[in-house]
Amino acid sequence: MFKLGLIINPYAGIGGALALKGSDGPEIRQKALDMGARQLAPERTAQALELLKPYQSQMKIITAAGEMGEDLSRQMGFDTEVCYRPPAQTEAEDTEHTARELLKHNVDLLLFAGGDGTARNICAVVDESLPVLGIPAGCKIHSGVYCVTPKAAGRVVEKLVKGELVSLHQAEVMDIDEQGFRQGVVKARRFGEMQVPAELQYVQAVKMGGRESEELVLDDIAAHVIEQMDDEIYLMGSGSTVAAVMESMGLENTLLGVDLVQHQQLLLSDATAEQLLEAIKGKPARLIITLIGGQGHIFGRGNQQLSSEVIRAIGKENILLVATKSKLNALNGRPLITDTGDHLLDEALCGLMQVITGYHDQVLYPVQIPQ
DSSP states (O other), X not given: OEEEEEEEOTTTTTTTTTTOOOOOSHHHHHHHHHXXXXXXXXXXXXXXXXTTGGGGGGEEEEEESXXXXXXXXXXXXXXXXXXXXXXXXXXXXXXXXXXXXXHHTTOSEEEEEEOHHHHHHHHHXXXXXXXXXXXXXXXXXXXXXXXXXHHHHHHHHHHHHTTOOOOEEEEEEXXXXXXXXXXXXXXXXXXXXXXXXXXXXXXXXXXXXXXXXXXXXXXXXXXXXXXXXXXXXXXXOSSHHHHHHHHHTTOOOOTTSOEEEETTEEEESSOOHXXXXXXXXXXXXXXXXXXXXXXXEEESSSOTTSOHHHHHHHOGGGEEEEOOHHHHHTTTTOOEEEOOSOHHHHHHHOEEEEEEEETTEEEXXXXXXXX
């Protein structure tokens, strides 16, 4: 019998679509809930567990009570044992308490859904004593303990349940200061390492930090994009490559958010998903995005404001992907990844996509979702 430890941070990523840049602290969580935020972590966990339903007779899930795991596990028909009962409003210490109890139960793997803050909490207890695997559900996913998508996490656990040989490797746990993050400053700090299954097509790399150093290349990319701009509304995604385009237009940029531009004038800074939908309703719009260096994600990491509804409203044909060739080469042939939370949309976005890599210079690069 495979014993799977499960921890769900029910508030992970709750501020993403609302441009709150995180979910740490009860004030931020309450603000997000008051603004109508959805709790997506259980949904993303369900996507992973769905792939394990054929193996229910071969496994047991040990978890915390209520929305930290028990509710979803029982709802999906898994043999479920509760090891910890949190209060009504869960906090970081409840993640740590659950992790301690899971260590006592000698689980084979700890599967958790959250962001870098959740990974930090688990690392503080587990360290390298237990294999772990993260389902990406937070606003900040810098750590190397997360799978590229929720379904990818399910695939890795499936291999373990089936008894296939899966190697382990050490992965860094990183986190950033949310206060600085909201000011557009990324200060990543290493908090330790944990053991994760080394299925590289499913597990993401640690995010690369810092601004692009290839300033001339960025200027060329910006010149190409600006030359193409017309009367449409442009959604300017997060990241340093898009920031270079904004800088070339002389516009203030939200490095870690989404801005709206039309006629090379700033319409709205750091917009929420709802604001973006309202702004482009019934109007032609285009989206300019880049990829996360080292990971290859184009959606689902640090740009949750670009919800599946927003992306569908824009259309794949109106997405301009920008990146330097060095950034693409750093992927070592791995495909770009889309993780919007909408599987049908992710499938529609797959295939070869044009990437603007300089002035009148474009390459074709594959976009995939792990199967």
